[in-house]
Amino acid sequence: MxxxxxxxxxxxxxxxxxxxxxxxxxxxxxxxxxxxxxxxxxxxxxxxxxxxxxxxxxxxxxxxxxxxxxxxxxxxxxxxxxxxxxxxxxxxxxxxxxxxxYPYFQHYERATGLEINAIYSLANEPVKNVLMVGSGALPLTSLALLNADLVVENLDINQSDLMLGKAVSEALRPDKNMTFIHNDVCKQDQLQQYDVIWLAALVGDEKIKDQIIKHLFEHMRPGAQLVVRTAYNLRTLLYPSIDESGLLPFALKLKVQTYADNFHSILIAQKPV
Structure with missing residues:
Protein backbone atom coordinates (compact mmCIF):
# COMPACT_ATOMS: atom_id res chain seq x y z
CA MET A 1 0.00 0.00 0.00
CA TYR A 102 -15.48 6.64 34.88
CA PRO A 103 -13.36 5.67 31.83
CA TYR A 104 -11.24 8.83 31.72
CA PHE A 105 -10.48 9.27 35.41
CA GLN A 106 -6.81 8.30 35.08
CA HIS A 107 -6.47 10.55 32.03
CA TYR A 108 -7.57 13.58 34.04
CA GLU A 109 -5.34 12.62 36.95
CA ARG A 110 -2.25 12.23 34.75
CA ALA A 111 -2.87 15.22 32.51
CA THR A 112 -3.65 17.62 35.35
CA GLY A 113 -0.73 16.29 37.38
CA LEU A 114 1.57 17.03 34.46
CA GLU A 115 0.17 20.54 34.13
CA ILE A 116 0.47 21.27 37.87
CA ASN A 117 4.09 20.11 37.98
CA ALA A 118 4.86 22.25 34.94
CA ILE A 119 3.34 25.46 36.31
CA TYR A 120 5.17 25.01 39.62
CA SER A 121 8.44 24.52 37.76
CA LEU A 122 7.90 27.55 35.53
CA ALA A 123 6.51 29.97 38.11
CA ASN A 124 8.61 32.90 39.30
CA GLU A 125 6.43 33.26 42.41
CA PRO A 126 4.33 30.86 44.56
CA VAL A 127 1.21 29.57 42.81
CA LYS A 128 -2.03 29.56 44.80
CA ASN A 129 -5.05 31.10 43.05
CA VAL A 130 -6.28 29.59 39.78
CA LEU A 131 -9.23 30.03 37.43
CA MET A 132 -10.63 27.19 35.33
CA VAL A 133 -12.33 28.61 32.23
CA GLY A 134 -14.92 26.21 30.81
CA SER A 135 -15.20 24.03 33.91
CA GLY A 136 -18.41 22.43 32.66
CA ALA A 137 -20.70 19.91 34.27
CA LEU A 138 -17.88 17.57 35.29
CA PRO A 139 -15.10 19.73 36.80
CA LEU A 140 -12.54 16.97 37.26
CA THR A 141 -9.60 19.22 36.42
CA SER A 142 -10.77 21.72 39.02
CA LEU A 143 -11.09 18.96 41.62
CA ALA A 144 -7.58 17.76 40.83
CA LEU A 145 -6.33 21.33 41.29
CA LEU A 146 -8.26 21.54 44.56
CA ASN A 147 -6.68 18.27 45.72
CA ALA A 148 -3.28 19.87 45.03
CA ASP A 149 -4.16 22.55 47.64
CA LEU A 150 -4.80 25.28 45.09
CA VAL A 151 -7.60 27.82 45.53
CA VAL A 152 -9.88 27.19 42.57
CA GLU A 153 -12.53 29.34 40.92
CA ASN A 154 -14.60 27.95 38.06
CA LEU A 155 -16.09 29.94 35.21
CA ASP A 156 -18.52 28.77 32.56
CA ILE A 157 -20.87 30.50 30.14
CA ASN A 158 -23.46 27.71 30.50
CA GLN A 159 -25.24 28.19 33.82
CA SER A 160 -26.92 24.77 33.96
CA ASP A 161 -23.59 23.01 33.36
CA LEU A 162 -21.96 25.25 35.97
CA MET A 163 -24.57 24.30 38.58
CA LEU A 164 -24.17 20.63 37.75
CA GLY A 165 -20.44 21.05 38.25
CA LYS A 166 -21.06 22.69 41.62
CA ALA A 167 -23.23 19.75 42.68
CA VAL A 168 -20.55 17.29 41.54
CA SER A 169 -17.96 19.19 43.57
CA GLU A 170 -20.17 19.08 46.65
CA ALA A 171 -20.71 15.34 46.19
CA LEU A 172 -17.01 14.52 45.75
CA ARG A 173 -15.44 17.06 48.12
CA PRO A 174 -18.05 18.18 50.66
CA ASP A 175 -15.22 19.23 52.96
CA LYS A 176 -13.81 21.86 50.57
CA ASN A 177 -15.57 24.53 48.55
CA MET A 178 -14.79 26.00 45.16
CA THR A 179 -16.20 29.18 43.68
CA PHE A 180 -18.45 28.96 40.61
CA ILE A 181 -18.90 32.00 38.34
CA HIS A 182 -21.49 32.22 35.56
CA ASN A 183 -20.07 34.50 32.90
CA ASP A 184 -18.51 34.84 29.47
CA VAL A 185 -14.76 34.94 30.09
CA CYS A 186 -14.47 37.88 27.68
CA LYS A 187 -16.73 39.85 30.05
CA GLN A 188 -14.76 38.82 33.13
CA ASP A 189 -12.37 41.70 33.74
CA GLN A 190 -11.24 40.91 37.30
CA LEU A 191 -8.43 38.50 36.47
CA GLN A 192 -5.43 40.07 38.20
CA GLN A 193 -5.82 37.89 41.31
CA TYR A 194 -5.07 34.61 39.51
CA ASP A 195 -1.61 33.08 39.39
CA VAL A 196 -2.69 30.66 36.67
CA ILE A 197 -5.66 30.48 34.31
CA TRP A 198 -6.60 27.15 32.70
CA LEU A 199 -8.42 27.24 29.35
CA ALA A 200 -10.39 24.07 28.56
CA ALA A 201 -9.95 22.49 25.12
CA LEU A 202 -13.58 22.88 24.07
CA VAL A 203 -13.96 26.55 24.96
CA GLY A 204 -14.95 28.34 21.75
CA ASP A 205 -13.94 27.86 18.14
CA GLU A 206 -10.67 29.15 16.65
CA LYS A 207 -12.03 32.69 16.22
CA ILE A 208 -13.47 32.86 19.74
CA LYS A 209 -10.26 31.40 21.19
CA ASP A 210 -8.31 34.26 19.57
CA GLN A 211 -10.65 36.76 21.24
CA ILE A 212 -10.25 35.00 24.59
CA ILE A 213 -6.45 34.98 24.39
CA LYS A 214 -6.45 38.71 23.62
CA HIS A 215 -8.83 39.44 26.51
CA LEU A 216 -6.82 37.35 28.97
CA PHE A 217 -3.59 39.09 28.02
CA GLU A 218 -5.18 42.50 28.59
CA HIS A 219 -6.54 41.63 32.05
CA MET A 220 -4.18 39.07 33.60
CA ARG A 221 -1.38 40.38 35.79
CA PRO A 222 2.23 40.32 34.52
CA GLY A 223 3.96 37.09 35.50
CA ALA A 224 0.74 35.05 35.61
CA GLN A 225 0.60 31.82 33.62
CA LEU A 226 -1.89 30.55 31.07
CA VAL A 227 -2.47 26.83 30.52
CA VAL A 228 -4.13 26.14 27.17
CA ARG A 229 -5.44 22.69 26.32
CA THR A 230 -5.32 22.17 22.60
CA ALA A 231 -4.77 19.48 19.96
CA TYR A 232 -2.43 18.55 17.16
CA ASN A 233 -2.42 16.16 14.21
CA LEU A 234 -5.68 14.24 13.73
CA ARG A 235 -7.02 15.42 17.09
CA THR A 236 -7.54 18.85 15.55
CA LEU A 237 -10.65 17.35 13.99
CA LEU A 238 -12.12 17.23 17.52
CA TYR A 239 -10.86 20.39 19.18
CA PRO A 240 -10.56 23.95 17.94
CA SER A 241 -6.77 24.06 18.14
CA ILE A 242 -4.38 26.89 18.90
CA ASP A 243 -0.67 26.94 18.12
CA GLU A 244 2.32 28.87 19.47
CA SER A 245 1.70 31.93 17.28
CA GLY A 246 -1.91 32.04 18.47
CA LEU A 247 -0.72 32.71 22.01
CA LEU A 248 1.08 35.96 21.15
CA PRO A 249 1.77 38.30 22.87
CA PHE A 250 2.03 35.76 25.72
CA ALA A 251 5.50 34.23 25.99
CA LEU A 252 5.39 30.47 25.36
CA LYS A 253 7.13 28.55 28.15
CA LEU A 254 6.26 24.91 27.47
CA LYS A 255 4.70 22.78 24.74
CA VAL A 256 3.64 19.20 25.42
CA GLN A 257 2.39 17.00 22.60
CA THR A 258 0.87 13.78 23.85
CA TYR A 259 1.33 10.56 21.92
CA ALA A 260 -0.48 8.09 24.18
CA ASP A 261 -4.10 8.06 25.33
CA ASN A 262 -4.34 11.68 26.43
CA PHE A 263 -6.91 13.66 24.48
CA HIS A 264 -5.28 17.03 24.58
CA SER A 265 -1.91 18.65 24.12
CA ILE A 266 -0.71 21.42 26.41
CA LEU A 267 0.66 24.90 25.90
CA ILE A 268 1.83 26.92 28.91
CA ALA A 269 2.54 30.61 28.46
CA GLN A 270 3.25 33.58 30.66
CA LYS A 271 2.31 37.24 30.49
CA PRO A 272 5.71 38.96 30.38
CA VAL A 273 6.71 40.90 33.48
Missing amino acids: TISHSVETHAAHIAHEYKNITAMSKLEITPDNMSKFHRFLDLLSNEHGSEFATGVLAQPDIQQIKPGIQHLFSQASSLYERHWAQRLIQSEDSATLLRQE
Whole structure:
Protein backbone atom coordinates (compact mmCIF):
# COMPACT_ATOMS: atom_id res chain seq x y z
CA MET A 1 0.00 0.00 0.00
CA THR A 2 1.42 3.39 -0.95
CA ILE A 3 1.51 6.30 1.49
CA SER A 4 -1.02 8.28 -0.55
CA HIS A 5 -3.41 5.33 -0.69
CA SER A 6 -3.03 4.78 3.05
CA VAL A 7 -3.89 8.44 3.68
CA GLU A 8 -6.90 8.31 1.36
CA THR A 9 -8.10 5.06 2.92
CA HIS A 10 -7.80 6.45 6.44
CA ALA A 11 -9.65 9.60 5.45
CA ALA A 12 -12.41 7.48 3.92
CA HIS A 13 -12.70 5.49 7.19
CA ILE A 14 -13.02 8.72 9.19
CA ALA A 15 -15.73 10.00 6.84
CA HIS A 16 -17.55 6.66 7.00
CA GLU A 17 -17.59 6.50 10.81
CA TYR A 18 -18.65 10.15 11.01
CA LYS A 19 -21.56 9.35 8.70
CA ASN A 20 -22.55 6.43 10.97
CA ILE A 21 -22.63 8.77 13.97
CA THR A 22 -24.65 11.48 12.22
CA ALA A 23 -27.12 8.81 11.12
CA MET A 24 -28.00 8.02 14.73
CA SER A 25 -31.67 8.69 15.44
CA LYS A 26 -30.76 10.58 18.63
CA LEU A 27 -27.56 11.77 20.24
CA GLU A 28 -27.70 10.02 23.59
CA ILE A 29 -25.48 7.90 25.84
CA THR A 30 -26.17 4.25 24.96
CA PRO A 31 -23.77 1.29 24.60
CA ASP A 32 -24.32 1.20 20.83
CA ASN A 33 -23.76 4.91 20.39
CA MET A 34 -20.65 4.84 22.58
CA SER A 35 -19.23 2.01 20.46
CA LYS A 36 -19.63 4.18 17.36
CA PHE A 37 -17.87 7.09 19.04
CA HIS A 38 -15.03 4.87 20.23
CA ARG A 39 -14.49 3.50 16.72
CA PHE A 40 -14.37 7.06 15.45
CA LEU A 41 -11.97 8.25 18.16
CA ASP A 42 -9.66 5.30 17.51
CA LEU A 43 -9.15 6.62 13.98
CA LEU A 44 -7.90 9.93 15.40
CA SER A 45 -5.19 8.44 17.60
CA ASN A 46 -2.27 10.66 18.58
CA GLU A 47 0.00 7.79 17.57
CA HIS A 48 -0.28 8.73 13.90
CA GLY A 49 2.74 10.71 12.73
CA SER A 50 2.59 14.34 11.64
CA GLU A 51 3.22 13.64 7.95
CA PHE A 52 0.45 11.06 7.81
CA ALA A 53 -1.95 13.29 9.75
CA THR A 54 -1.23 16.27 7.51
CA GLY A 55 -2.05 14.16 4.48
CA VAL A 56 -5.33 12.95 5.98
CA LEU A 57 -6.38 16.44 7.07
CA ALA A 58 -5.68 17.78 3.58
CA GLN A 59 -8.19 15.42 1.96
CA PRO A 60 -11.15 17.42 0.55
CA ASP A 61 -13.71 15.15 2.21
CA ILE A 62 -12.09 15.73 5.60
CA GLN A 63 -11.90 19.49 5.13
CA GLN A 64 -15.58 19.51 4.26
CA ILE A 65 -16.72 17.64 7.36
CA LYS A 66 -14.24 19.11 9.87
CA PRO A 67 -16.60 21.86 11.19
CA GLY A 68 -19.35 19.29 11.59
CA ILE A 69 -17.04 16.92 13.49
CA GLN A 70 -15.98 19.64 15.92
CA HIS A 71 -19.58 20.71 16.51
CA LEU A 72 -20.70 17.11 17.02
CA PHE A 73 -17.83 16.32 19.38
CA SER A 74 -18.57 19.42 21.45
CA GLN A 75 -22.22 18.38 21.75
CA ALA A 76 -21.33 14.77 22.56
CA SER A 77 -18.71 15.77 25.14
CA SER A 78 -21.18 18.05 26.92
CA LEU A 79 -23.82 15.32 26.89
CA TYR A 80 -21.33 12.77 28.22
CA GLU A 81 -20.22 15.10 31.03
CA ARG A 82 -23.84 15.77 32.03
CA HIS A 83 -24.55 12.04 32.01
CA TRP A 84 -21.67 11.33 34.39
CA ALA A 85 -22.39 14.39 36.51
CA GLN A 86 -25.92 13.11 37.16
CA ARG A 87 -24.60 9.64 38.00
CA LEU A 88 -22.08 11.05 40.47
CA ILE A 89 -24.62 13.35 42.12
CA GLN A 90 -27.10 10.50 42.56
CA SER A 91 -24.54 7.96 43.79
CA GLU A 92 -24.22 7.05 47.48
CA ASP A 93 -20.46 6.68 46.94
CA SER A 94 -19.57 9.11 44.17
CA ALA A 95 -15.81 8.96 44.83
CA THR A 96 -15.67 5.19 44.31
CA LEU A 97 -17.91 5.40 41.24
CA LEU A 98 -15.61 8.01 39.73
CA ARG A 99 -12.39 6.09 40.41
CA GLN A 100 -13.66 2.67 39.37
CA GLU A 101 -16.11 3.29 36.54
CA TYR A 102 -15.48 6.64 34.88
CA PRO A 103 -13.36 5.67 31.83
CA TYR A 104 -11.24 8.83 31.72
CA PHE A 105 -10.48 9.27 35.41
CA GLN A 106 -6.81 8.30 35.08
CA HIS A 107 -6.47 10.55 32.03
CA TYR A 108 -7.57 13.58 34.04
CA GLU A 109 -5.34 12.62 36.95
CA ARG A 110 -2.25 12.23 34.75
CA ALA A 111 -2.87 15.22 32.51
CA THR A 112 -3.65 17.62 35.35
CA GLY A 113 -0.73 16.29 37.38
CA LEU A 114 1.57 17.03 34.46
CA GLU A 115 0.17 20.54 34.13
CA ILE A 116 0.47 21.27 37.87
CA ASN A 117 4.09 20.11 37.98
CA ALA A 118 4.86 22.25 34.94
CA ILE A 119 3.34 25.46 36.31
CA TYR A 120 5.17 25.01 39.62
CA SER A 121 8.44 24.52 37.76
CA LEU A 122 7.90 27.55 35.53
CA ALA A 123 6.51 29.97 38.11
CA ASN A 124 8.61 32.90 39.30
CA GLU A 125 6.43 33.26 42.41
CA PRO A 126 4.33 30.86 44.56
CA VAL A 127 1.21 29.57 42.81
CA LYS A 128 -2.03 29.56 44.80
CA ASN A 129 -5.05 31.10 43.05
CA VAL A 130 -6.28 29.59 39.78
CA LEU A 131 -9.23 30.03 37.43
CA MET A 132 -10.63 27.19 35.33
CA VAL A 133 -12.33 28.61 32.23
CA GLY A 134 -14.92 26.21 30.81
CA SER A 135 -15.20 24.03 33.91
CA GLY A 136 -18.41 22.43 32.66
CA ALA A 137 -20.70 19.91 34.27
CA LEU A 138 -17.88 17.57 35.29
CA PRO A 139 -15.10 19.73 36.80
CA LEU A 140 -12.54 16.97 37.26
CA THR A 141 -9.60 19.22 36.42
CA SER A 142 -10.77 21.72 39.02
CA LEU A 143 -11.09 18.96 41.62
CA ALA A 144 -7.58 17.76 40.83
CA LEU A 145 -6.33 21.33 41.29
CA LEU A 146 -8.26 21.54 44.56
CA ASN A 147 -6.68 18.27 45.72
CA ALA A 148 -3.28 19.87 45.03
CA ASP A 149 -4.16 22.55 47.64
CA LEU A 150 -4.80 25.28 45.09
CA VAL A 151 -7.60 27.82 45.53
CA VAL A 152 -9.88 27.19 42.57
CA GLU A 153 -12.53 29.34 40.92
CA ASN A 154 -14.60 27.95 38.06
CA LEU A 155 -16.09 29.94 35.21
CA ASP A 156 -18.52 28.77 32.56
CA ILE A 157 -20.87 30.50 30.14
CA ASN A 158 -23.46 27.71 30.50
CA GLN A 159 -25.24 28.19 33.82
CA SER A 160 -26.92 24.77 33.96
CA ASP A 161 -23.59 23.01 33.36
CA LEU A 162 -21.96 25.25 35.97
CA MET A 163 -24.57 24.30 38.58
CA LEU A 164 -24.17 20.63 37.75
CA GLY A 165 -20.44 21.05 38.25
CA LYS A 166 -21.06 22.69 41.62
CA ALA A 167 -23.23 19.75 42.68
CA VAL A 168 -20.55 17.29 41.54
CA SER A 169 -17.96 19.19 43.57
CA GLU A 170 -20.17 19.08 46.65
CA ALA A 171 -20.71 15.34 46.19
CA LEU A 172 -17.01 14.52 45.75
CA ARG A 173 -15.44 17.06 48.12
CA PRO A 174 -18.05 18.18 50.66
CA ASP A 175 -15.22 19.23 52.96
CA LYS A 176 -13.81 21.86 50.57
CA ASN A 177 -15.57 24.53 48.55
CA MET A 178 -14.79 26.00 45.16
CA THR A 179 -16.20 29.18 43.68
CA PHE A 180 -18.45 28.96 40.61
CA ILE A 181 -18.90 32.00 38.34
CA HIS A 182 -21.49 32.22 35.56
CA ASN A 183 -20.07 34.50 32.90
CA ASP A 184 -18.51 34.84 29.47
CA VAL A 185 -14.76 34.94 30.09
CA CYS A 186 -14.47 37.88 27.68
CA LYS A 187 -16.73 39.85 30.05
CA GLN A 188 -14.76 38.82 33.13
CA ASP A 189 -12.37 41.70 33.74
CA GLN A 190 -11.24 40.91 37.30
CA LEU A 191 -8.43 38.50 36.47
CA GLN A 192 -5.43 40.07 38.20
CA GLN A 193 -5.82 37.89 41.31
CA TYR A 194 -5.07 34.61 39.51
CA ASP A 195 -1.61 33.08 39.39
CA VAL A 196 -2.69 30.66 36.67
CA ILE A 197 -5.66 30.48 34.31
CA TRP A 198 -6.60 27.15 32.70
CA LEU A 199 -8.42 27.24 29.35
CA ALA A 200 -10.39 24.07 28.56
CA ALA A 201 -9.95 22.49 25.12
CA LEU A 202 -13.58 22.88 24.07
CA VAL A 203 -13.96 26.55 24.96
CA GLY A 204 -14.95 28.34 21.75
CA ASP A 205 -13.94 27.86 18.14
CA GLU A 206 -10.67 29.15 16.65
CA LYS A 207 -12.03 32.69 16.22
CA ILE A 208 -13.47 32.86 19.74
CA LYS A 209 -10.26 31.40 21.19
CA ASP A 210 -8.31 34.26 19.57
CA GLN A 211 -10.65 36.76 21.24
CA ILE A 212 -10.25 35.00 24.59
CA ILE A 213 -6.45 34.98 24.39
CA LYS A 214 -6.45 38.71 23.62
CA HIS A 215 -8.83 39.44 26.51
CA LEU A 216 -6.82 37.35 28.97
CA PHE A 217 -3.59 39.09 28.02
CA GLU A 218 -5.18 42.50 28.59
CA HIS A 219 -6.54 41.63 32.05
CA MET A 220 -4.18 39.07 33.60
CA ARG A 221 -1.38 40.38 35.79
CA PRO A 222 2.23 40.32 34.52
CA GLY A 223 3.96 37.09 35.50
CA ALA A 224 0.74 35.05 35.61
CA GLN A 225 0.60 31.82 33.62
CA LEU A 226 -1.89 30.55 31.07
CA VAL A 227 -2.47 26.83 30.52
CA VAL A 228 -4.13 26.14 27.17
CA ARG A 229 -5.44 22.69 26.32
CA THR A 230 -5.32 22.17 22.60
CA ALA A 231 -4.77 19.48 19.96
CA TYR A 232 -2.43 18.55 17.16
CA ASN A 233 -2.42 16.16 14.21
CA LEU A 234 -5.68 14.24 13.73
CA ARG A 235 -7.02 15.42 17.09
CA THR A 236 -7.54 18.85 15.55
CA LEU A 237 -10.65 17.35 13.99
CA LEU A 238 -12.12 17.23 17.52
CA TYR A 239 -10.86 20.39 19.18
CA PRO A 240 -10.56 23.95 17.94
CA SER A 241 -6.77 24.06 18.14
CA ILE A 242 -4.38 26.89 18.90
CA ASP A 243 -0.67 26.94 18.12
CA GLU A 244 2.32 28.87 19.47
CA SER A 245 1.70 31.93 17.28
CA GLY A 246 -1.91 32.04 18.47
CA LEU A 247 -0.72 32.71 22.01
CA LEU A 248 1.08 35.96 21.15
CA PRO A 249 1.77 38.30 22.87
CA PHE A 250 2.03 35.76 25.72
CA ALA A 251 5.50 34.23 25.99
CA LEU A 252 5.39 30.47 25.36
CA LYS A 253 7.13 28.55 28.15
CA LEU A 254 6.26 24.91 27.47
CA LYS A 255 4.70 22.78 24.74
CA VAL A 256 3.64 19.20 25.42
CA GLN A 257 2.39 17.00 22.60
CA THR A 258 0.87 13.78 23.85
CA TYR A 259 1.33 10.56 21.92
CA ALA A 260 -0.48 8.09 24.18
CA ASP A 261 -4.10 8.06 25.33
CA ASN A 262 -4.34 11.68 26.43
CA PHE A 263 -6.91 13.66 24.48
CA HIS A 264 -5.28 17.03 24.58
CA SER A 265 -1.91 18.65 24.12
CA ILE A 266 -0.71 21.42 26.41
CA LEU A 267 0.66 24.90 25.90
CA ILE A 268 1.83 26.92 28.91
CA ALA A 269 2.54 30.61 28.46
CA GLN A 270 3.25 33.58 30.66
CA LYS A 271 2.31 37.24 30.49
CA PRO A 272 5.71 38.96 30.38
CA VAL A 273 6.71 40.90 33.48
